[in-house]
Amino acid sequence: MTILNVLKLRGVPQRLQNLKAFVQNYSSHEKFAEHKPLEKIRNIGISAHIDSGKTTLTERILYYTGRISQMHEVKGKDNVGATMDSMELERQRGITIQSAATYTQWKDCNINIIDTPGHVDFTVEVERALRVLDGAILVLCAVGGVQSQTLTVNRQMKRYNVPCLAFINKLDRMGSNPDRVLAQMRSKLKHNAAFIQLPIGLESECKGIVDIIEQKAVYFEGDFGLKLREDEVPKNLLSKVTDKRQELIEHLSNVDEIFGELFLEDKGFKDSDIKAAIRRSCLKRSFTPVLVGTALKNKGVQPLLDAVLDYLPHPGEVENIALIEKEGQETEKVILNPARDGKNPFVGLAFKLEAGRFGQLTYLRCYEGVLKKGDSIYNVRTTKKIRVARLVRLHSNQMEDVNEVYAGDIFALFGVDCASGDTFVTNPKSNLSMESIYVPDPVVSMAIQPVNAKDRESFSKAVGRFTKEDPTFHFHFDNDIKETIVSGMGELHLEIYAQRMEREYNCPVTLGKPKVAFRETLTAPCEFDYLHKKQSGGAGQYARVSGVLEPLPPHQNTLVEFVDNTVGTNVPKNFIPGIEKGFRMMAEKGLLSGHKLSGICFRLKDGDHHIVDSSEFAFNLAAQGAIRECFENGCWQIIEPIMMVEVVMPDEFQGVVIGQLNKRHGIITGTDGIEGWFTVYAEVPLNNMFGYAGELRSSTQGKGEFTMEYSRYAPCLPEVQEQIINAYQQAEGILPPEKKKKKN
Structure with missing residues (x-):
């Protein structure tokens, strides 16, 4: 037997191959984990309405930046699924359920990215992501435009003062119309927005984009659009590019003083002047640059990454405030110093909790100072001291160890007992605490119980974990009705947790009819x-x-x-x-x-x-x-939650859908129609919306979609109030006033 065969039998070539892969992975990790100056850091979130292409865009960003070697689709047709959809349920349903963090590198800059869900049921995931991010990409569908969840995400960005870029995605779809989407951004979102790019062709004719600032065409060629070819602007687009460039200049001159003076002097503009004005006004949230592309067809992603570096802030350009509470005195505000020189004490905010393989995984954002492995930190709320045994940075569900993290970094710790929104410091005497995360109240309640009595221990473990991870998922035992009640942001929200209990804890549960939070x-x-x-x-x-x-x-x-x-x-x-x-x-x-x-x-x-x-x-x-x-x-009355409902369906089902909403006591607040598709906006009592998903699917041949989010509380109808009161009196054994008189 030859020496080569002996080596093969002993598996030496395979071991060498494994070692080679390990070295490559390690050097790749070193490349992405390398610490950069503050100016070379970007913390961004990708937020949008359902099915606008957030996760697909993140997948393309990771591919073009060299973070992943292969791209996979969201629906997981190849049984793999997108990198950021690491949960099995996410891959099966083709939706994002949990926000996922990663970090990558583009043109010598480190970019921390959080991909967020689009469904309103998981809105707290968007809340806590935007709380710790410095900038965001607002993705809009070129067909759907500004939709219900786009409005919610826009409100969240405004709440945390997050500057954003707009990316009009899905130019390859039938009926795509970027001009209409821009008009909606101005009218519905009240953004001072203008194009900085234009598409070269739409739908199946989408070939590339035109850079309005530098007045050049960019084509995406080669495998997966990796090769960028610059060319002259097509002749049929020259006049439109000139008009849109002038429109961009006018919008910028209205909000930027320096640029406005140049505009009034009429001396002409350099490309650098326009870019500098976009950056200044974007950081102030007074202007939103609008980019275009199609992530699925690999067009427009690299220029979007360039725009992230050019126009969105680095951690040093964002004012982060901590509070010092003193007894008998007003709360003092302190501006944190994000310098990465290691001279300041560490201040970090825990914004997300997750059950990991080695205990609770706590996501944190470092706002000031440096944290090293082996350091001790203090939870400001509980005053508990914790030794940092392990520091990791996250790439979806993969963890990569690091020895230290600096201001501006997003990282995670293991085995830290804390709540979402807790502040951690290395100097306990500072009394610094970060402003916490806004958590909306749950609107839907359902009775829940394990199918098998023997699963009660697993059930309590699952509920304990999920309520800790998700502050919008509530759980309590109602002594009046002797039932266990779970509350959340919608039916899908509670249904997902029921499925996770079965998959992750082998504890099948049954959910009762949802109960509405009347008042x-x-x-x-x-x-x-x-x-x-x-x-x-x-x-x-x-x-x-x-x-x-x-x-x-x-x-x-x-x-x-x-x-x-x-x-x-x-x-x-x-x-x-x-x-x-x-x-x-x-x-x-x-x-x-x-x-x-x-x-x-x-x-x-x-x-x-x-x-x-x-x-x-x-x-x-x-x-x-x-x-x-x-x-x-x-004089008392019962009020009920009213939901803002948006239904999208083909034109031929318009009458049926409006009839269904009227039957559910909905008030139509607006309609919209584009090229064969019709959108109805309505306000409907939540109590009347249960079971609507099945009814809509059956009446529109599966083509209709709807989304809803909480709008306000309003008085319920007199007959509904009477039913609720009668049901309560029967359950409590209370006699109505007229029966009391007869009895007396």
């Missing part, structure tokens, strides 16, 4: 003057409260307020917290239908106390009695 509110002010008096031997109880319970304005009908308008010493100030506590206890369960009270203000005007018998507990009971008195004397 009870007043329609007119109701005065109260309640005396709580108890004398039965020993220490007595004496408390009197008077004031008015009044409704809040419609835009505040989800709030509950307590206002102390007392003057003098009739109600001692040390008893006021007891009154507020009693009021808020009663607000947890109304006497009309058992739902929470909202949209009311308890205005305390006066009262009385006894020098011996008054106590905080007595005033607590007096406040509860005052609310009961208001239930008897006041």
